Every structure is written in C-alpha cells, then in structure tokens.
Amino acid sequence: MKNLKALILILCALFVFSQAQARFETHDFATPKMEEDYNVLVQELRCLVCQNQNLADSNAELAQDMRLLVFKMLNEGKSKDEIVDFMVVRYGDFVMYRPPVKTTTFLLWTGPLLFFVVAALLVFLHLRKQKVEPQVVNEQQQKKAHSLLDD
C-alpha cells in the first residue's frame, strides 16, 4: 500500500514535470490570434536537429532560434503561410511535420488505405472460397444421427 502511494506520487510528479516541459519559453503576444498562429506553427514545423520532434517539442538550440524567428516574423505582421514558405524555401518540404500531398508523396498518403483495400479484398475472396454448401441430410442419415445421440 505504501509502495502504491509512492508510485502514484511519482506518477503525479512526472505528469506535472511533463506539463512544465511543454513550453520552453514564453512570449508576450500582441493579439490572441498571433498566439494561436504561433502555436499552430511550432506544431507544424519540424525540428531539423531531432527530426522526430516538432519545434514545440524540441529544446535543441536551432529549434529555440527557429521558434524565436517565428515569433519575430509574426510580430512583423507575416502570415502563417508566409512563415511556412520562408522555412520551406530554406529547408525544403522536410521542415513541414506533415508532408504536403504531391505526386512524390502520393504513395505516402494513400499507402495505408491501399494496404487496407488490398487486405480487405483478399479476406473477402478467401472467405467466399471457404463458404461451404449446406449439406442435405436424408432420412436414413437423420435416423442414424438420432440413434447415436440417444445412446
């Protein structure tokens, strides 16, 4: 029981800690819209140092500077699209955490659906092949079955 309490306490502490980690620095935004745009952008842009994180999750030095730049650009009145374009010009589509749908990424986006459709088709065909014709039981067989069951 004592152990359980300790465990719960640790878990709570971890949770609080992870919440504290969620944002690394605070900015004073001129408008709520700006803050909203900022939060969307740091979610959508990739940290190029630790590649499986977006800017919001990463505390790599480059990510810190990129976040600051996003903030500065928003303050200069740049739109979300302008900022994403600025980054894409310099770092390519790779900087977008969600890759855009293009001919080169078509398979990436449709692949899972394609797999699902093919799998569903195979299962369907397999099941149809397995379908057994209902057997007609004649009187004699029925009698035999009864005698066996009665025993």
Add this chain to the structure above:
Amino acid sequence: MARYVVLIGFFIMIGGFAYMLNLTNTGEYNPRDIPTEFIGRTAPPINVPDLYNESDIVKTADMKGKVWLFNVWGTWCPECWREHGYLMKLNRAGIPIVGLNWRDKRSEAKAMVSKMGNPFLKIGYDPDSSVAIEWGVYGAPETFLINAQGMIVEKHAGGVTPAVWEKKFKKHFTQ
C-alpha cells in the same frame, strides 16, 4: 503452382527488405543528410559582423568573382575540431574560406581559433542562428561551395575530409 508464386513473392520481399536495410544511412537514405534546397541558387547574404572586428560586416558580395568555401562551425561541435586541421591545410593551399561561427560566445570562438589556427579570410559571428537559418543550415559543420557567379554549387553536411574534398570540392577549383 500457387505455392511457388507465394514462395517467390516471399523471397522477393525478403530480398527487397535486405536491400533497403543495406542502403539505410547512406546517400539519399541517410536521415541525417537532408537534401539541400540551395544547389543552383544564388548564395544568400551573410551580413553579420566579423568575429574579431565588430565594425566589419562580412558580406557574400565581397567574394564575387572567386570560387570560395563557406564553412559553418562552432566550438561546441567536435566534428568541427576534427576538420579544422584540414581547413588549415586548404587555406595554406590558397583556398579562400569564409567562416561562420554559429551559436558561440565570442571569447570561446576566439579561443579556439587562437589555439588551432585561423583558416578563414573572415569569420561571421552568428550567435542567434540568423545566418544559419538564412542558409538552411541544420547542423555543424556544414560547408558550401560558391562559384564565381555567386551561385551555390555544392554543399556538404559533416566534416571536410580529404575524401570529401576530392569528391565534392576539388574539381571546382582546378578550372
């Protein structure tokens, strides 16, 4: 017959898997080597003060007419220490290199240069990544080759070694 088809399909899959596994971390399958957007583009401006002389602004335009290297480094980057000796050698051979000190304290950057030598014509000082982001840099060291027309023709992420020099950079200087 159907069984053979399945078996052959299975082996093709295993073969494909092994082939791709072998390619991982090399060439275009190296997740660390982000394809650069800059080949064939005009080199962006640098426009930050020199590490030693704050009133001297390091400019891309000053190098016009030359084939030169732009090397991004930091004292916090071990690979930069490793390549430094080779950059010294290139400098002695007359290769013009402009440095960009990235995310360092001035004093620390100067200390490294005075200890290991200065292979650079000038060193831009970029403590807040403004130049690094302008050039699409995501790690150090990174080295760009800019031609006489001011166009980026080559980029290398990682240390410059004799092998990298031979493969990527040398040919542009022998014209």
